[in-house]
Amino acid sequence: MADCIEKVLKQAEQQLQAVSDLDTGFDTARLDVEVLLATVLKKNRSYFRAFPEVILSDDENEHFQSLLNKRKNGHPIAHITGQREFWSLDLDVNEHTLIPRPDTETLVEFVLENFPQEKLNVADLGTGSGAIALALASEKPQWNILATDQSEQALTIATNNARKNGLSNVTLKQGSWFGPLEQSRFDIIISNPPYIPQQDKHLQQGDVRFEPITALASGEDGLDDIRYLIAHAKEHLLPQGWLILEHGYDQKQAIFDLFKLAGFVNISQKDDYGNNPRLSAGQFCK
Numbered sequence: 001m002a003d004c005i006e007k008v009l010k011q012a013e014q015q016l017q018a019v020s021d022l023d024t025g026f027d028t029a030r031l032d033v034e035v036l037l038a039t040v041l042k043k044n045r046s047y048f049r050a051f052p053e054v055i056l057s058d059d060e061n062e063h064f065q066s067l068l069n070k071r072k073n074g075h076p077i078a079h080i081t082g083q084r085e086f087w088s089l090d091l092d093v094n095e096h097t098l099i100p101r102p103d104t105e106t107l108v109e110f111v112l113e114n115f116p117q118e119k120l121n122v123a124d125l126g127t128g129s130g131a132i133a134l135a136l137a138s139e140k141p142q143w144n145i146l147a148t149d150q151s152e153q154a155l156t157i158a159t160n161n162a163r164k165n166g167l168s169n170v171t172l173k174q175g176s177w178f179g180p181l182e183q184s185r186f187d188i189i190i191s192n193p194p195y196i197p198q199q200d201k202h203l204q205q206g207d208v209r210f211e212p213i214t215a216l217a218s219g220e221d222g223l224d225d226i227r228y229l230i231a232h233a234k235e236h237l238l239p240q241g242w243l244i245l246e247h248g249y250d251q252k253q254a255i256f257d258l259f260k261l262a263g264f265v266n267i268s269q270k271d272d273y274g275n276n277p278r279l280s281a282g283q284f285c286k
């Protein structure tokens with residue numbers, strides 16, 4: 001017979017300690033096992049505090065142990081559950097999408113704070129799970145948002161996420177960077193492109209190992225895609241339109257210089273929640 005919830009959680013937490021510690025530098029083992037058990041039991045995590053003595057059925061225990069084994073083998077929690085919350089939206093994710101990061105919410109916040117307009121045409125290039133585009137669509141139902149990605153598999157996930165969150169003001173198109181925009185021009189072009197140097201050792205560590213390399217790495221210094229986006233955005237921005245990019249914490253000066261070189265004005269930069277430089281925005285002055 002299986003054990004009670006608290007005992008199962010404690011044992012699993014001990015088994016997971018090494019893996020979770022390695023991945024994040026923080027002890028997330030307890031959180032991880034609670035999220036996995038919540039997935040199996042289809043309950044909120046607060047249920048475990050209210051009913052620690054409830055005995056798991058054999059089926060529930062077996063299902064939980066199979067998810068725990070995946071985590072022990074290093075698979076990210078978001079891939080095991082197939083879910084990640086972003087801006088209060090429940091998003092499906094899989095091995096074809098980046099797992100949306102909390103720091104990317106800084107970008108959503110920046111856009112909402114600085115663009116109070118009722119109607120705008122916005123493009124989100126490299127949308128992945130649809131995180132940025134769908135967060136904006138949920139806050140600004142009258143904005144027309146085009147979300148693109150070169151990965152068809154990622155777009156399938158993003159399309160499903162739009163549907164399941166009831167967001168109809170997002171159009172999804174497949175293609176490389178500005179390709180799907182054709183002749184259209186936009187008030188805002190946003191992107192969280194790949195920006196990690198291809199030799200960076202972090203690409204071989206933790207959860208990142210299981211994410212698509214095409215979502216993460218961009219040439220020797222991590223700036224290949226950003227250089228391209230900054231160089232060509234003006235061909236797709238309306239006069240006074242804005243390009244807003246997420247980037248690495250150590251790329252702030254390089255991005256500022258690239259914006260300046262390309263003739264952007266009113267360049268502004270913002271830190272993420274951990275006080276690391278995370279986004280840059282520039283205005284196209286025709």
Ligand SMILES: C[S@@+](CC[C@H](N)C(=O)[O-])C[C@H]1O[C@@H](n2cnc3c(N)ncnc32)[C@H](O)[C@@H]1O
Binds near residue numbers: 127
């Ligand atoms: C860092 S991920 C960002 C995903 C999502 N926007 C987010 O913030 O969670 C970068 C995304 O850019 C996409 N991508 C990479 N190269 C691309 C290209 N040449 N054209 C369009 N999308 C590209 C990847 O498939 C991936 O979904």
